[in-house]
Amino acid sequence: MGKQFEAILPEHEAFIGRQHIFFVASAPLTAEGHVNVSPKGHDALRILSPNRVAYLDMTGSGNETSAHVDENGRITVMFCAFEGPPNILRLYGTGTVVLPDTPEWDALYPRFVSLPGARQIIDIDVHLVQTSCGFAVPFMAYEGERDTLQRWSVQKGEEGLRQYRQEKNSRTIDGMPTPLGKSL
Template identity: 60%
Template sequence: MAKVFDSMSPEHIAFIQAQKMFFVGSAAAEGHVNISPKGYDSFRILSPNQVAYLDLTGSGNETSAHLQESNRMTYMFIALEGKPLILRLYGDGQIILPDDPAWEQYAHLFDLYPGYRQIIVSNIHRVQTSCGYGIPFYEYEGERDTLIDWAENKGEEKLEQYRKQKNSTTIDGIITPIGQKLADIQ
């Protein structure tokens, strides 16, 4: 039932753009595998073999650290409405922090929601679809305001403190790019 492609077709791109949520999977050579759900209008298709997403401040920063070590990641999109389908994008990932020279090249592609922390750009080498017959139907009601409200209420100074405390190392003790930047400053 699975089909494999070298790049995203126009049909794949249309499917991805219609989804309200996606998942990002990453892992270091050892330790925990991480799967993160992502929402908001935070995903962009740059070409049939390149994508990017705006990563917002959260309780961890696993993907960012994993990419430094293994540089492999998977995106997954699932049809919760309409025709069943699961679509995975396999590729690498480049972390772009706001002070990175490449930031402006990508930041203009996104609405910079309060609490943004980095952009992940991925070169895709494999696209795989599968049936999705076991995925239930869900009706989209809208985005939750909680994360955006939380970031706005914290403000940039407290967000920076939060990132230092919660986003500098992974659950396995791997230092993230945010943690490395802090170490370089000290």
């Protein structure tokens, strides 16, 4: 078992700031439901306090995390060192989904770089931080961000994104409704 902390320490914040990708895991309460793990890139995560982070969630082909968080709040965010000394850092917490056109969105969204295709913010109260060795994680060199999603979002336009989200982001693969689907 790795080392456990009650909050994000300055050294954890520095490590998180150097990472180019993070992974988000969530699951529904039902045993038949699928566990979801999603990679997240771009400059999309903000540390709001030692026990609170948020990330700007972009339009994608699914919306599992949003529905799982809406149902039960459980969420884990994981960072891996692909460069430098080995390290894995996990943030265990309880999340909430923040949709556009809400006071919570208006308070959080200005903290992020504006990216085409932003669909929601996942706001997380962190109750446990854990680090572990990461000895088996390979070295990989960062070459840059892909702009595919941003170009796709711009090409779709707001109305096209709304229709896409209604079709692809309203329900999970298990049929659970998402907060975004409830608002469309």
